[in-house]
Amino acid sequence: MTSGGAPARAEMIREFVGSARFAQAISLIAIGLAFSTHAIRALIGWPGLLAALAGLLVLCAASLVTRWRAIEWYGILPLTILVFVGWCAASVLWSTTPGASAARVVYLVAFAVLGIYVALMRDTIQIVRAFGDTFRLLLGVSLALELLAGILIDSPIPFLGIQGDLAALGPIQGIFGSRNMLGFVALIGFITFIVEWRMHIISRGRAIGSVALALGSIVLSGSPTAWIALGAALVALAALYGLRRVPGVSRWRWQLALLVTGAAALITGWILRIRIIELLDARGEFDVRLDLWRELSRYLSLNPLQGWGWVGRWPDAPPYTWLEAGAGRPHESALNAYLDAYFQVGVIGAFAFAALIGVALVRAWLLASNRRSVVYLWPALVLVAVAVTSAAESFALYEGGWMLVVICAVKAARDMSWRDALKRS
Template sequence: MIPRAHNSAVPSALARILASPRFATSLTHVALGVAFSISLLKSVMGWAGLAAVLVGLVALAAFSLSARRASIEWHGLLPISILVFLGWSTLTLVWSGYTVATLTGVGYQLTFAFLAVYIALARDTIQIVRATGDVLRVLLGVSLALEVVSGLLLDLPIAFLGIQGNLARLGPIQGIFGSRNVLGLVALLAFITFAVELRSRSLRRGPAIGSLVLAGLCILLAGSPVIMLVALFVGVAALALYWLRRTPAEGRWMLQLGLLGATVIALIGAWIARGRLIELLNAGSEFEVRYTLWREMWRLIALHPLEGWGWAGYWPNNVTPYGWLDFVTGRDQSSGLNAFLDVYFQAGLVGFLAFVALVGLAFVRSWLLASNKRTFVHVWPALTLVALLVASAAESTILVEFGWLLLVVCAMKASQGMSWRSALARHPRRFED
C-alpha cells in the first residue's frame, strides 16, 4: 500500500511517485552506487560535478521522505550516539583553524548521513542487502573489466582512473576505487553481502555463487595485506556467529562471555606480537610511513587534546597541520590511516569518545541481533561492521562516503531492533513501574 502524502506541496501524482516503493528502490540503488563510486565520479566529473549529484540525491531523498512521512515511525528516529557525534563534529567549527574545510567536511558527512537515514527508513534490511549486492556486482564487474582492458588488451595504464595495468602480473589491482586497499575492502563487503544473499535465498544459487567468485577474485587480485587480515577476522566472526546461532538460547550468554574473553586475549596477544605480524604481512616499509604519521599525530594531539584541531573528514592538505604531516611522511595523505586516531586528532577526546560509543553500540546491538534472531539477514550488519571496524585500524574509510554511510545504516537498523526509546514508546507503563 502506498502511503498518502498529507498537505503535500507537490502535486498528488508526483507525491505518489515519490512515496512509491519502486522510487525508494531506485533511489537506494543510486545512492549506494554513488557512495561506492566516489573515486570514479571525481575522476570523471570533478568535485563540482560530484557535489551537484549529491545535492540532487539529498533533494530527492528529502522529497521522498516528506511524501512517505505518514508511514514512517519517527519516534527514536536516530540513535543518540549518531546525533552526539555529528553534533560535536559540527561544533568544532567554533575553534577550527580551517573553517571553510571544516564546513565542507561537516556538510559532506551530513550528506551521507542523511542518505543513510533515508535508506534505513525506506528499506528493510533484506532490501538493503539486495540493493548493495546489485550495486557491488556491477562495480566489481566494471573494475575487473577495466583491469582486463588495461592489463591484457592494451597493456597500458588508464591514468585518469589510476589503473596501472597490473592484471597480467596478477595484481595488485585497484579497479575504479582509487587504491588496492579500498578495492579489497569493497570486495570483502561484497563477499559478505553475496554470502547473505545466497544463504537467505534472496538470489538464485547460480548468480549468487558467481558473485562470490567475482568478489573472491577481486580480493585476491587486490593483493592487500591489510584486507587479508581483515578477511581473517571476518571469517572468525562468521564462525562465531554460526556457533552462537546453533547454540540453545539458554546457553548463549555464557558462550558470548567466553567469546568476549577470547577476543580480548587475542587482541592483547596481537598487540604484543605486532612486530612479528607486520613482518608476516610483508608490510614493513608501509608500516614505517604509517608509524611516522601516527607518531606525529600523537605529538600534535597534545596541543588540542580535548577539542581536537577541527573536523575535516578528508584532510585539506593546503592548511596547517595537514601540510606539515604530508611533509613529515613525504606523501600527500588524505586521512590518518587509522579511523580512531583520525577522530581523536580532528575532534579531540570528546569526539573520540562519542565515536567509540557510536561504533560500540552499533556493533553490540548488531551482534546480539545476529546471534538471537532466526532470520539470517541479521548477520549482514554484524559482519559488515566487523569488516569496517577491523579495517579502521589501517584506514579511515569508515569516516567518509560508503564506510560512513554503511556505519549509519547498520547503526540505525540495530537501533530499530534494540532501541530503549522504541521500547519505551511501545511499553511506557512497564518502564514507569
C-alpha cells in the same frame, strides 16, 4: 486540456515519488554514488559530484515527504550518531580552517542523510539486495577496466588511478583509487553475497560467481588490511554460527566466553603484531603508517581535548600539509579512523566515534545471535569488518564507509533500542 489535468498530473507525480519502486531506485543510486566518489570526481570533478549529491538529497527529501505518515519516526537516530555529528559540527568554532570544516561537516551530514534514508525506507533484506546489486556492478566494472588497462591496451588509466598491473596479478585499484579501498569494497561485497546466498535471494550460480568476484578482487588488490578484516569476519561468522545453535538459556555464558576469548586474541595479536605483519608481507605498509602516526603524535598534544577541527578527508592546508611534509609523502587521512577522529575532533570526538561503532556492533551482534533470520548476520559482520579496517584506514569517516556505518547503526538501533524498552516499561 481540462482544468483537472494539472492536479491529476501532480497526484501521479506524488504517487510515483512515494512508491516503493522509487525508494528502491534512490537507494541503489545512493549506494552507488557513495562508493563511486573517486571515479565521479575523476570524470566530472568536485562540482559534478556535489551537484549529483545535492540532486539525490532533493529526491530523498521528496520521497520522505510523500511517505511521511508511513514512517515510524520515533527513535529514528541512535544517540551515538547525534553526539558524534554534533561534536563535529561544534568543532567548526575552534577549527584552524573554519570554512573548510563547515563545508566538510555539511558533506558528512549529507552522506549521513543518505544512510538514514536507506535505513528508513528499506528493510534489511532489501538493503542487502541493494548492496549486492551495486557491488556486483562496481566490482565488475573495476575488473573490466583493469583487464582493459593491464592486458588489452597494456597501459595505465591515469585519471582513474588504474596502474594496469593485472598481468602481474596486482595490486589493482579498480575505480576506487587505492587497493585498500578496493579490498574494503570487495570484503563488504563478499559478506553481502554470502548472506544473499544463504537467504536464497539470488540463484546459486549467481551467488557463486559473486563470491568468486569478491574473493578475486581481494586477492588481486593485494591489501593486507582486507585480508585481516576478512579473517576477523570469518571468525565472527563461525562464532555467530555456533551461538545461534546454543540454547537461549545458556547463550549469555557463551557470549561472555567469546568476549574473553576476543579480548585475549586482541592482546595476543598486539604482542605478535610484527610477526603477523611479516607473514602478510605488509612491512612496507606498516612502516608508512608508523611514520605518519609518529608525526601525528607530535601535534596531538597541542589540541588533545577538542582537536584541530573536523575535515574528513585531509585538505591541502595546515596542519595536514605539515603532517605530509613530516611523513615524507602525501596522505588523504591518518590511515586509522580512530586516530583520525582523535586528531580532528579530539578525545571527545574519538570516544564518540568509538562508541558509535561499539554500540552498533554490540546491538547488531546480539540481534544476529538471537534472531533466527540469516539477514541479521549482515549488519554484525559488516560492522566487524568496519571496526577492524578502521585500525588501518579511515574509510568509516567519510562517504561510502560513513554511510555504511550509519545504515548499520540505524538498523541495529531500531531493532534493539533502549528507548523502546523504556517506552514499554
